[in-house]
Amino acid sequence: MAPPTPILCKDQIQGEHQKLVRDSKFCSLKSLTQYQCNITAYSPEEYICVPFKRLFEECITANKTNKRSFDNGKSQKQ
Amino acid sequence: MQSLLQSWVKTATSALRVVCFVHIVHTYVYEFTETRGESMLPTLAARNDYVHALKTYRDGRGCKIGDCIVAAKPNDPNHRVCKRITGMPGDIILVDPSVGTNVFNSSSAMNTEATSDGDNDGYSEADEAFNSFIKVPQGHVWVTGDNLSHSLDSRTYNSLPMGLIKGKIVAANDFNEPFLGGSKGDFWGFRKIQNTYVNEQ
Amino acid sequence: MFTRHFQGHGWRWSLVALSWLPVVVTFNENVCHIAKIEGSSMRPTLNPNECSSSSDWVLLWKFNIRNAYNLNRDDVILFKCPTDPTKTYCKRIKGIQYDSIKTRYPYPREIVNIPRSHLWVEGDNVFHSVDSNDFGPISAGLAIGKVIKVIWPPSRWGTDVKSTTGRQQLITNQAD
Numbered sequence: 063m064a065p066p067t068p069i070l071c072k073d074q075i076q077g078e079h080q081k082l083v084r085d086s087k088f089c090s091l092k093s094l095t096q097y098q099c100n101i102t103a104y105s106p107e108e109y110i111c112v113p114f115k116r117l118f119e120e121c122i123t124a125n126k127t128n129k130r131s132f133d134n135g136k137s138q139k140q
Numbered sequence: 141m142q143s144l145l146q147s148w149v150k151t152a153t154s155a156l157r158v159v160c161f162v163h164i165v166h167t168y169v170y171e172f173t174e175t176r177g178e179s180m181l182p183t184l185a186a187r188n189d190y191v192h193a194l195k196t197y198r199d200g201r202g203c204k205i206g207d208c209i210v211a212a213k214p215n216d217p218n219h220r221v222c223k224r225i226t227g228m229p230g231d232i233i234l235v236d237p238s239v240g241t242n243v244f245n246s247s248s249a250m251n252t253e254a255t256s257d258g259d260n261d262g263y264s265e266a267d268e269a270f271n272s273f274i275k276v277p278q279g280h281v282w283v284t285g286d287n288l289s290h291s292l293d294s295r296t297y298n299s300l301p302m303g304l305i306k307g308k309i310v311a312a313n314d315f316n317e318p319f320l321g322g323s324k325g326d327f328w329g330f331r332k333i334q335n336t337y338v339n340e341q
Numbered sequence: 342m343f344t345r346h347f348q349g350h351g352w353r354w355s356l357v358a359l360s361w362l363p364v365v366v367t368f369n370e371n372v373c374h375i376a377k378i379e380g381s382s383m384r385p386t387l388n389p390n391e392c393s394s395s396s397d398w399v400l401l402w403k404f405n406i407r408n409a410y411n412l413n414r415d416d417v418i419l420f421k422c423p424t425d426p427t428k429t430y431c432k433r434i435k436g437i438q439y440d441s442i443k444t445r446y447p448y449p450r451e452i453v454n455i456p457r458s459h460l461w462v463e464g465d466n467v468f469h470s471v472d473s474n475d476f477g478p479i480s481a482g483l484a485i486g487k488v489i490k491v492i493w494p495p496s497r498w499g500t501d502v503k504s505t506t507g508r509q510q511l512i513t514n515q516a517d
Contacts (some may be wrong), residue, residue, distance in 0.1 A: 217482030
């Protein structure tokens with residue numbers, strides 16, 4: 063079990079996000095595609111996957127640490 | 141009799157040395173091992189898929205977001221899991237964006253829609269999910285399986301300590317495929333496992 | 342002639358020694374090892390003397406250590422620090438899986454239930470210790486070895502590492 067980590071809501075990260083954007087030299091939008099897959103009813107060897115794209119905002123701050131704030135996740139039909 | 145014993149001892153010690161050498165290589169350098177389970181579909185098949193893992197990345201050394209890793213399961217350290225890193229220390233990430241977007245349970249999705257209409261409060265499970273963020277603690281990574289609908293990962297057991305990372309998966313072979321001319325690639329479906337974290341246009 | 346013969350032997354012997362190296366490393370990694378204890382968090386059990394420059398060296402037992410039933414309450418263990426995997430910490434196990442533990446200040450909740458294959462670790466020197474009260478229960482997979490004996494300096498051979506020190510009565514609901 064990880065150290066106690068509070069679950070933050072949108073309002074709580076908003077301030078941190080604004081500070082991050084203000085402090086950083088450069089922010090860029092990144093994405094990472096994962097999937098939602100299900101075995102088909104016909105055969106256990108077959109499955110259907112629907113891509114699930116996750117968006118991240120990556121900011122490079124003065125002390126060279128990258129912080130990313132996850133913006134949104136949207137799913138698209140293949 | 142004496143010489144027979146001697147040759148036995150010689151064989152046994154050689155075997156011991158070879159076994160230990162292989163073990164050291166498996167722990168610190170490279171391992172070729174089978175994976176099972178649906179959590180990494182479609183990157184890794186549910187069975188008969190073998191992965192090439194580089195052990196120099198153990199303890200999360202040099203691991204980046206988007207890397208595919210093999211780690212000990214936190215609540216069962218004798219089991220290994222393959223996951224993708226979707227958050228590094230200090231990152232703020234959404235806990236579970238996939239809640240309420242399960243495309244396969246359309247009937248249940250319709251049901252929840254119906255009930256929320258009935259309650260008329262306009263606040264669904266998905267809204268709640270899009271309002272729960274977490275900051276990944278130092279020395280930890282956030283991991284999720286590529287198949288978000290069948291994966292036991294950080295969404296359940298929270299961030300994973302880097303100390304449990306055993307290595308990074310760089311390539312895989314699928315022995316369901318023929319030796320040459322398979323759909324995934326030649327040499328038993330050999331393909332590289334890429335980092336999927338890319339620039340968004 | 343003699344030197345050539347000798348060189349051949351030297352070459353051969355170093356090869357043999359080299360081939361045994363993986364055996365030694367495997368043994369050290371998986372069965373038994375010696376480790377140096379640094380810092381004051383385990384005082385008075387380990388490194389009891391504040392001014393002494395010499396640290397304690399201990400014998401570590403590693404075989405099958407990651408199985409939860411091999412780690413018991415009051416064992417002193419070495420483990421990878423969860424917040425920095427390059428560091429190794431030495432602490433005493435105060436709670437094993439399924440225990441309920443009363444926590445101390447930095448931990449946000451008063452009572453914590455230890456999940457499966459996790460351990461609650463604390464230092465004997467309660468006020469100078471970064472432990473589970475800061476980073477929570479640790480996975481048994483982070484454990485490196487169990488301290489069984491102090492082997493250096495010789496004056497400390499008789500040390501009882503199992504002696505129960507540190508905070509007492511932490512367990513509110515003992516799982517058996």
